[in-house]
Amino acid sequence: xxxxxxxxxxxxxxxxxxxxxxxxxxxxxxxxxxxxxxxxxxxxxxxxxxxxxxxxxxxxxxxxxxxxxxxxxxxxxxxxxxxxxxxxxxxxxxxxxxxxxxxxxxxxxxxxxxxxxxxxxxxxxxxxxxxxxxxxxxxxxxxxxxxxxxxxxxxxxxxxxxxxxxxxxxxxxxxxxxxxxxxxxxxxxxxxxxxxxxxxxxxxxxxxxxxxxxxxxxxxxxxxxxxxxxxxxxxxxxxxxxxxxxxxxxxxxxxxxxxxxxxxxxxxxxxxxxxxxxxxxxxxxxxxxxxxxxxxxxxxxxxxxxxxxxxxxxxxxxxxxxxxxxxxxxxxxxxxxxxxxxxxxxxxxxxxxxxxxxxxxxxxxxxxxxxxxxxxxxxxxxxxxxxxxxxxxxxxxxxxxxxxxxxxxxxxxxxxxxxxxxxxxxxxxxxx
Numbered sequence: 430x431x432x433x434x435x436x437x438x439x440x441x442x443x444x445x446x447x448x449x450x451x452x453x454x455x456x457x458x459x460x461x462x463x464x465x466x467x468x469x470x471x472x473x474x475x476x477x478x479x480x481x482x483x484x485x486x487x488x489x490x491x492x493x494x495x496x497x498x499x500x501x502x503x504x505x506x507x508x509x510x511x512x513x514x515x516x517x518x519x520x521x522x523x524x525x526x527x528x529x530x531x532x533x534x535x536x537x538x539x540x541x542x543x544x545x546x547x548x549x550x551x552x553x554x555x556x557x558x559x560x561x562x563x564x565x566x567x568x569x570x571x572x573x574x575x576x577x578x579x580x581x582x583x584x585x586x587x588x589x590x591x592x593x594x595x596x597x598x599x600x601x602x603x604x605x606x607x608x609x610x611x612x613x614x615x616x617x618x619x620x621x622x623x624x625x626x627x628x629x630x631x632x633x634x635x636x637x638x639x640x641x642x643x644x645x646x647x648x649x650x651x652x653x654x655x656x657x658x659x660x661x662x663x664x665x666x667x668x669x670x671x672x673x674x675x676x677x678x679x680x681x682x683x684x685x686x687x688x689x690x691x692x693x694x695x696x697x698x699x700x701x702x703x704x705x706x707x708x709x710x711x712x713x714x715x716x717x718x719x720x721x722x723x724x725x726x727x728x729x730x731x732x733x734x735x736x737x738x739x740x741x742x743x744x745x746x747x748x749x750x751x752x753x754x755x756x757x758x759x760x761x762x763x764x765x766x767x768x769x770x771x772x773x774x775x776x777x778x779x780x781x782x783x784x785x786x787x788x789x790x791x792x793x794x795x796x797x798x799x800x801x802x803x804x805x806x807x808x809x810x811x812x813x814x815x816x817x818x819x820x821x822x823x824x825x826x827x828x829x830x831x832x833x834x835x836x837x838x839x840x841x842x843x844x845x846x847x848x849x850x851x852x853x854x855x856x857x858x859x860x861x
Contacts (some may be wrong), residue, residue: 443770462516474493480814483794500563524568525575533548537590539553558583563621596669598644616690649661651715654694688754696761700764720762720774729750732750734755735754759827785824
């Protein structure tokens with residue numbers, strides 16, 4: 430099978446180096462901050478879920494889910510590092526809600542969702558705990574006073590409740606009292622934990638975080654994806670044998686495979702490869718294969734966009750086009766351009782942004798359309814309103830910085846370099 434071709438070849442310098450494109454990315458990031466920053470804060474605690482126009486959702490859609498709370502802390506920690514006024518208040522607001530409400534003071538751990546009456550879904554999910562670790566790590570980088578306490582607490586919970594040393598990965602879910610819910614094991618939660626473990630390593634220097642990230646990558650990609658022709662399997666039994674028949678919740682656990690996660694692993698593998706001193710060359714090789722497979726099998730050659738899920742015959746099962754696979758393609762292509770520049774990677778970087786510009790960015794109301802139908806019209810079969818800004822914001826910012834680590838790390842490094850230059854100029858009597 431031949432790879433689909435972008436509309437135009439990638440001629441000239443990389444878009445990442447072009448002044449206009451970099452300014453355009455900054456503007457898109459600013460627009461996302463504008464949409465979410467002030468209208469998301471719930472004075473009663475936590476953050477509102479927003480509808481298409483940016484107003485708080487009501488009823489069953491109003492519960493505060495932990496991945497939304499934590500992602501807001503992460504994103505507005507990035508805003509603090511960028512120097513955007515007001516972001517520190519959102520970090521503080523989110524951290525307070527995590528510690529005082531999502532955290533289960535009786536049983537330990539963090540409940541999935543809350544409303545004004547308390548826990549709505551009180552299960553303890555590895556996916557949610559991964560994002561608590563990410564939020565705590567990002568908050569630590571910006572110096573939030575709760576960060577160390579939160580980081581120590583969630584690290585202990587992950588270590589004592591979720592981590593399975595014999596498998597080199599985490600279990601998936603428990604009831605509030607830590608009684609087992611199922612024997613299911615999932616790659617999605619482990620993938621996001623890999624992201625969070627790297628951020629924790631960068632924030633603390635503790636090697637255990639990095640070691641565990643490498644073990645997860647070896648299991649999910651080095652063992653399973655490699656054996657499946659670099660298709661990333663989603664669902665497993667308790668012993669981490671593949672479960673091809675699993676049928677679950679379509680938003681987080683769709684049947685089959687999810688090309689967007691292949692793209693997400695491209696970025697994570699290359700980041701992990703760099704953080705580990707480029708010792709594991711298989712990670713870089715796997716990143717290249719995952720990217721090619723995601724383009725070959727996941728891209729809709731007729732209409733554009735990445736299919737949400739494929740069946741085990743590589744045919745579209747959920748043909749919806751969600752926003753986040755496109756953002757992950759941008760991040761993946763950015764890391765590949767940094768570490769293995771080629772016209773192929775540059776062309777698909779441009780193609781992904783062109784698709785997002787034409788179909789996903791909502792210029793009428795702000796934010797991004799989270800879901801498109803197969804015919805690329807805005808839809809709401811899986812998502813209601815405008816989800817958090819995590820995926821889209823990172824897509825806008827990752828290309829602006831060296832593709833060598835988490836955004837919190839690379840922005841901090843760039844800020845330090847700028848401060849050093851300014852200090853040097855001041856010593857020489859030159860206005861900074």
